[in-house]
Amino acid sequence: MGNDVLWWEEENRQLLSAVCRNCPEPHFQRRSGDLPHIGCCAYEPVFTLFEIYKMIAAGKTEFFLKEIYANPQNEIYDYEIVAGASIQPLFYERSSEEDESPAERYERLKRSPNTAYLAVDERLAYAVCQFFIDGKGCGLDPRFKTSICRSFICSSIEEQLTEEERKHLSAWQRAIRDEAEPFHRRHKAILEEKGWTLHNHVHGIVEYFRQVSQEAPLF
Known part of the structure; x- marks a missing residue:
């Protein structure tokens, strides 16, 4: 499969589409014309052990430790790292037509399990992935893009595909x-x-993946 709507890029094993340059997906439309139109690049990538391994195997340990692990914008879990998005200033501003700012609305919505999903969308409308570069798209080395970022295709693109x-x-x-x-x-x-986690033994995990890459390389 290879056309402007969707193609497979074998080197980095990812799906790409020219449609993304002007995202038509309603779910990703911004709340204000003053906000950059970035489509699904509003999402926060989640780096799993697979992506961490790929960084170590590629000799990019310093990048992982300094730019991913030590980045205060990111949230470290036991075996995953969420790359925190940048939030547009408009998220915190209250317009003259509304009685709450998007940030206040987000806090209100997330308090109830019945509206928590709406809170996610509220924040998403003002978020920008930290790797997004205006005019280019994803600025992350494509070797290290998450499996979600490499595979996600919105319904607006799917609808243009043949069976x-x-x-x-x-x-x-x-x-x-x-x-x-x-x-x-x-x-x-x-x-x-x-008994190792990214919290308590990150350097041990780095060394472990370095050994894995030498003994049984994936690439």
């Missing part, structure tokens, strides 16, 4: 998942057995 193209799309998305998710689960189990 055969949709089958190809599903196959490529499955290939990305089948590579990343089992790797994460397998090595998460090994690290759990050691």
Whole structure:
């Protein structure tokens, strides 16, 4: 499959589309014309053990430790790192037509399990991925893009595909998942057995992945 609507880029195993340059997806429309139109690049990438391994295997340990792990904008979990988005200043401003700012509305909505999903959308409308570069798109080394970023295709693009193209799309998305998710689960189990997490033993995990890359390289 290879056309302007959707194509597969083999080197970095990712799906790309020229449609993304002017995102038509209603879900990703901004609340103000003053905000950059960035489509799904409003989302916050979640780096799993698979992406962390790829950075170490590529000799980019310093990048991982300084730009990802030590970045105060990011949230560290035991075996994942969420790359925090930049929030546009308009999120905190209250317009003359409204009695609450988007930030206040977000806080109100997230307090109830019945409206928490609306809170996510409220914040998303003002968020920009920290790797987004205006006029270019994703500024992250494509080798290290998350499996979600490499595989996500919105419904507006899917609707433009033929039935055969949709089958190809599903196959490529499955290939990305089948590579990343089992790797994460397998090595998460090994690290759990050691009692290591990204919080308490990040340098041990780096060394562990360095050894894995030498003994049984994926790439």
